[in-house]
Amino acid sequence: MRAFRQVLFWLHLSAGLVAGVVIFVMCVTGALLAFERQTIEWSESDARFVPVRNEPRVGPAEVLAKVVEANPDAKLASIAIKNEPGATWEISFGRDGVVFADPYTGAITGESNKKVRSVMSTLREWHRYLALSGDQRPVGKAITGAANLLFLFLTISGIYIWFPRNLIWKAVRPVIWLRGGQRGKARNFNWHNTIGFWTSLFLIVFTLTAMVISYQWASILLYTLTGNEVPEQGQRQQQPPREEAFVIPANLDRMWAKAEVQAPNWKSIALRLPANESAVFTIDEGIYWNIFGRSTLTSDPGTAEIQKWEPYGERNAAMQLRSWFRFTHTGETGGIPGQILGLIACIGGAFLVWTGFSLAFRRFRSWLQRRRNGVDALS
Numbered sequence: 001m002r003a004f005r006q007v008l009f010w011l012h013l014s015a016g017l018v019a020g021v022v023i024f025v026m027c028v029t030g031a032l033l034a035f036e037r038q039t040i041e042w043s044e045s046d047a048r049f050v051p052v053r054n055e056p057r058v059g060p061a062e063v064l065a066k067v068v069e070a071n072p073d074a075k076l077a078s079i080a081i082k083n084e085p086g087a088t089w090e091i092s093f094g095r096d097g098v099v100f101a102d103p104y105t106g107a108i109t110g111e112s113n114k115k116v117r118s119v120m121s122t123l124r125e126w127h128r129y130l131a132l133s134g135d136q137r138p139v140g141k142a143i144t145g146a147a148n149l150l151f152l153f154l155t156i157s158g159i160y161i162w163f164p165r166n167l168i169w170k171a172v173r174p175v176i177w178l179r180g181g182q183r184g185k186a187r188n189f190n191w192h193n194t195i196g197f198w199t200s201l202f203l204i205v206f207t208l209t210a211m212v213i214s215y216q217w218a219s220i221l222l223y224t225l226t227g228n229e230v231p232e233q234g235q236r237q238q239q240p241p242r243e244e245a246f247v248i249p250a251n252l253d254r255m256w257a258k259a260e261v262q263a264p265n266w267k268s269i270a271l272r273l274p275a276n277e278s279a280v281f282t283i284d285e286g287i288y289w290n291i292f293g294r295s296t297l298t299s300d301p302g303t304a305e306i307q308k309w310e311p312y313g314e315r316n317a318a319m320q321l322r323s324w325f326r327f328t329h330t331g332e333t334g335g336i337p338g339q340i341l342g343l344i345a346c347i348g349g350a351f352l353v354w355t356g357f358s359l360a361f362r363r364f365r366s367w368l369q370r371r372r373n374g375v376d377a378l379s
Contacts, residue, residue: 005161012157013363015150016356022130022147023154027349029127030206034331034343036120040113047100047110052086055104059253060271063089063106067099068246070108076246080270083286145214151349152207158196158352185362192355199348202341209329212322219322226317249275251304258306259283259297275301288312290320291335292327 041048060079067076077094081087081103088109089101098112125131129140164171175193182190211218223230249255252275259269259281267286271279281297293312300307312320327333331342 008157009161012154012161013356013360015154015157016353017360019147019150019154020353020357022143023151024350024353025130026127026144026147026151027346027353029123031343031346031350032123033120033127034339034346036123036330037332040116040120043113043116044100044110047112048088048090049084049086050088050102050104050109053104057103058106060089060256061248061252063091063101064246064248064252066106067091067101067108068248071099074246076273078270078272080268082268083266141214145211148207148210148214152204152211154352155196155200155203155207159200162193162196185359188355188358188362192352192359195348195351195355199345199352202345203349206329206331206342206345209325212325213329222321222325223318226321228316228318246274247276249273249279249301251301252279254304255279255281255299255301258299258304262297262306262309263295277301278307285312290324290327290333292333293320293323 060081064076064079068074071093074093074096077092078090079092080090086103088103089106090098091101092098097114097117100109100111101107102109122131125133128144129137130143132140162175164175174190176197178194179190212222220230252271256269256271260266263269263283263285265286267284269284270282272282279299279301281299283295283297284291284293285295290312295312296308296310297306298308298310299305312323324333328338331338331340334341
């Protein structure tokens with residue numbers, strides 16, 4: 001067992017040196033992205049809500065008409081609204097931003113905060129692709145994916161290496177509690193062990209969920225383990241550039257009303273645009289434990305008849321788990337407490353890299369010093 005521990009230690013050390021810089025980047029950007037959604041919403045709060053009035057809400061067709069009139073060349077990507085008092089309509093132009101419209105008049109109340117969204121977008125690019133773009137983006141994704149795998153190994157192997165041989169309080173206490181008054185190697189060793197102990201479980205969860213997001217084989221394994229058929233991986237059809245002016249879907253208000261009736265407790269409804277051949281609504285029904293579980297309703301724009309209803313609760317286990325994994329990776333499935341834990345774990349991961357590099361360099365320097373002393377003694 002001693003030999004196995006030594007081999008595992010050197011593998012742990014080597015993996016940390018190979019992937020440490022990338023892991024550090026992912027941890028720092030992950031911490032900065034921990035409250036991305038709340039940061040964006042707070043920066044746009046003046047445009048996202050209006051004073052509540054005792055008036056009926058205008059329909060989406062009227063809202064789109066006013067948005068198209070104000071932005072005739074814009075390519076609309078979606079329209080959505082939350083079932084909250086005073087919540088505005090949100091009309092997305094894809095990468096070109098979002099505008100918000102008064103729910104009572106349809107008048108535009110403001111637009112997305114491009115500076116804040118740009119900062120968050122840059123952080124995501126670093127977190128996912130090391131800021132590589134274009135043809136280099138797959139390379140960046142491969143590097144971060146491999147670093148995530150090594151991070152998972154580091155976390156699990158670190159637990160084994162750390163685990164005291166004698167489970168007595170005298171042996172456990174020094175490596176689970178930060179000690180003051182230390183410097184240099186002793187301080188970094190204490191920090192590395194203590195931070196690793198308190199964050200390891202969360203880091204394992206975050207790295208495992210990231211694997212399903214990053215790797216197709218991990219996603220396929222999820223379907224296999226849950227006994228579900230793997231869906232065909234067809235490439236998404238890209239919408240050709242529209243040369244003509246945007247056309248508001250026929251029967252839009254009727255289709256929207258049916259979507260609201262389909263999910264009486266709905267919390268939000270969004271419609272992908274354009275919706276010429278079919279109208280696909282994404283609905284948060286507000287009834288599932290997974291607060292990010294979404295149901296899908298497909299309607300015929302010509303007749304306003306419902307073509308397909310796919311509740312989140314009736315999807316297979318693999319599809320539901322993928323939804324859990326996506327937002328567990330960001331900590332959002334646990335709400336604000338989950339995001340705080342995610343922030344702390346990411347900061348802890350960055351400290352693990354720093355202290356790990358420090359300990360490795362000190363070990364290397366000591367080895368060089370011993371070798372130099374040995375050569376001097378022989379000469």
